[in-house]
Amino acid sequence: MSDRTVVARDLVKTYENGRTRALDGVSLEIFSGEFVAICGPSGSGKSTLLNLIGALDRPDSGELWVAGEDLTRSHGDFAGFRARKVGFIFQLHNLIPSLTALENVLIPTLELNRRDAHARARELLERVGLADKAHRRPPELSGGERQRVAVARALVNNPELILADEPTGSLDSKTEQAVLELLRGLQSERGVTLILVTHDPRVAQSADRVIELVDGLVTAPVAF
Amino acid sequence: MAGLILKNLWRQKVRSLLAVAGISLGIATIIALGAIADGMEHNLIATLRSGKADFSIGQAHAPMIVLSSVSEARLYEIARWPEVKQAVGALVTFASFPGNPYFLTIGIEPEAFELGGVTLLEGRAFSAEDEVLLWKIAASTLGIKPGDAIEIDLKKFRVVGVYETGNLLEDGGALLPLRALQKLKSRPSELTVILVRVNEGVSVEEAMARVEREYAGSLITLRSAEEFNKNYQSLSLVRAGSWLISLLALVIGGIGVMNTMIMSVFERTREIGILRAVGWRRGRVLQMILGESLSLGALAACVGTLIGWGAARAVTLLPQVRGLISPVYAPDLFAQAVVIALGVGLLGGLYPAYRAAKISPQEALRYE
Numbered sequence: 001m002s003d004r005t006v007v008a009r010d011l012v013k014t015y016e017n018g019r020t021r022a023l024d025g026v027s028l029e030i031f032s033g034e035f036v037a038i039c040g041p042s043g044s045g046k047s048t049l050l051n052l053i054g055a056l057d058r059p060d061s062g063e064l065w066v067a068g069e070d071l072t073r074s075h076g077d078f079a080g081f082r083a084r085k086v087g088f089i090f091q092l093h094n095l096i097p098s099l100t101a102l103e104n105v106l107i108p109t110l111e112l113n114r115r116d117a118h119a120r121a122r123e124l125l126e127r128v129g130l131a132d133k134a135h136r137r138p139p140e141l142s143g144g145e146r147q148r149v150a151v152a153r154a155l156v157n158n159p160e161l162i163l164a165d166e167p168t169g170s171l172d173s174k175t176e177q178a179v180l181e182l183l184r185g186l187q188s189e190r191g192v193t194l195i196l197v198t199h200d201p202r203v204a205q206s207a208d209r210v211i212e213l214v215d216g217l218v219t220a221p222v223a224f
Numbered sequence: 225m226a227g228l229i230l231k232n233l234w235r236q237k238v239r240s241l242l243a244v245a246g247i248s249l250g251i252a253t254i255i256a257l258g259a260i261a262d263g264m265e266h267n268l269i270a271t272l273r274s275g276k277a278d279f280s281i282g283q284a285h286a287p288m289i290v291l292s293s294v295s296e297a298r299l300y301e302i303a304r305w306p307e308v309k310q311a312v313g314a315l316v317t318f319a320s321f322p323g324n325p326y327f328l329t330i331g332i333e334p335e336a337f338e339l340g341g342v343t344l345l346e347g348r349a350f351s352a353e354d355e356v357l358l359w360k361i362a363a364s365t366l367g368i369k370p371g372d373a374i375e376i377d378l379k380k381f382r383v384v385g386v387y388e389t390g391n392l393l394e395d396g397g398a399l400l401p402l403r404a405l406q407k408l409k410s411r412p413s414e415l416t417v418i419l420v421r422v423n424e425g426v427s428v429e430e431a432m433a434r435v436e437r438e439y440a441g442s443l444i445t446l447r448s449a450e451e452f453n454k455n456y457q458s459l460s461l462v463r464a465g466s467w468l469i470s471l472l473a474l475v476i477g478g479i480g481v482m483n484t485m486i487m488s489v490f491e492r493t494r495e496i497g498i499l500r501a502v503g504w505r506r507g508r509v510l511q512m513i514l515g516e517s518l519s520l521g522a523l524a525a526c527v528g529t530l531i532g533w534g535a536a537r538a539v540t541l542l543p544q545v546r547g548l549i550s551p552v553y554a555p556d557l558f559a560q561a562v563v564i565a566l567g568v569g570l571l572g573g574l575y576p577a578y579r580a581a582k583i584s585p586q587e588a589l590r591y592e
Contacts, residue, residue: 051586086503090501098231103228157503
């Protein structure tokens with residue numbers, strides 16, 4: 001737990017030409033293999049923070065290092081970084097409806113051209129309990145099943161960290177619990193860092209540590 | 225990737241097919257008009273190279289060869305030149321035959337048969353002004369044998385023989401004595417072309433140059449279809465017309481592809497955002513969209529080629545042109561069509577692909 005996967009210092013992110021301050025100087029550290037929940041009410045800046053950590057967006061100022069990469073550098077597209085280092089799970093599974101479960105899991109592997117991609121995708125589908133539904137398309141799957149496909153997709157490239165934005169937000173409580181257990185299990189058995197954004201304290205409880213955001217600031221003190 | 229591209233197109237079958245139909249139309253036009261123009265050119269090459277003539281002489285600035293008009297006086301002048309071994313004249317025109325109002329009819333003297341490449345298959349050459357020779361296919365189609373009578377432009381003639389020349393244009397109908405055709409058409413002392421054979425040891429180019437020099441502005445010499453193209457406008461007009469129609473069809477097709485792809489990119493904004501979020505580079509998104517538009521082009525190339533081929537075939541079945549036009553399906557015509565179809569697909573896909581590659585993953589994921 002000594003390696004730091006995420007180091008953020010004084011992160012500021014504004015929208016609408018500075019009128020909306022989504023993050024107002026956030027500093028935090030997340031260690032390798034940790035399961036951290038970023039908690040906070042709607043509009044607190046937690047999704048913005050997750051987008052910055054996942055290199056989907058860039059901060060206006062501050063420092064941000066994720067998996068050894070400086071995400072504040074101004075040049076270049078971070079697609080390669082996302083492909084190799086990060087696995088995303090979104091609130092709405094965000095699968096491609098025309099593709100089968102297996103093809104959806106394979107999508108991130110196209111970028112890295114790995115030879116074992118197919119075997120890995122099948123293994124992950126088996127691990128999330130969908131081996132027999134590999135050739136079903138998302139409309140033929142239940143909400144929980146779709147989210148499990150999304151979990152397999154997030155892990156297919158062996159990322160260092162998984163970023164989950166309200167991954168159980170659209171699920172009933174029973175399914176929510178099953179998906180959380182699956183995530184937790186996969187996180188510990190594969191030693192990946194899991195950062196989960198939620199507004200639900202019950203979901204946050206399943207994490208090793210909770211970072212709370214209110215109005216774009218971390219409320220609990222963070223030790224460096 | 226290929227599978228993804230095809231699935232994306234399959235999802236919007238109707239839209240994809242409409243885009244394909246748009247390009248196919250252009251491709252079909254290129255194939256059909258191209259094959260017909262090539263066929264016409266091919267026939268002309270055959271006409272100009274048939275027989276033993278070294279070159280032909282026609283009227284300068286005539287819009288097409290059958291509209292060329294050369295005075296018979298020129299034939300007598302040129303025939304006397306020391307470099308000329310033999311010069312003969314022919315009047316080429318259309319006349320009405322039973323069942324075909326536009327039968328290609330050639331007025332030519334029997335002594336010119338060798339130079340014109342005419343081979344008698346049956347019967348004999350004509351020796352009177354009311355005698356004709358029929359092209360073998362015309363004879364068999366009309367069921368006419370030597371000895372039978374035939375009406376040409378409402379005048380009775382007697383068929384005395386059957387011929388072939390080995391090329392379609394001259395084979396198009398009937399041979400009449402030159403004088404008889406000149407009378408029938410009220411074009412006395414008028415020829416369409418003069419066929420010239422030079423003496424041994426004389427350069428064909430020099431003889432041609434002399435004609436061009438002495439009759440500058442009124443006569444031109446022709447040796448090949450390319451020269452024909454340069455001097456007669458009918459083929460160039462067919463080609464220009466075909467290109468214009470094709471271009472128009474392709475612009476419409478290209479706009480169709482662009483519209484299809486832009487709609488598709490717009491509808492898939494969120495999906496493209498997901499692809500970018502899970503690590504797809506802009507280049508890969510670009511490849512995917514261009515792959516889709518290129519696939520539309522490739523499919524259109526196949527469909528368009530088939531339609532064009534069928535259309536050119538259908539044209540040759542029209543009674544008015546049967547025997548006159550035989551489309552030539554040159555491999556480069558198909559290659560050209562495929563390249564153009566893919567080009568239209570590619571061009572139509574460029575802007576949508578650029579738009580897709582510009583999609584920000586973070587904004588796209590918020591997009592409903």
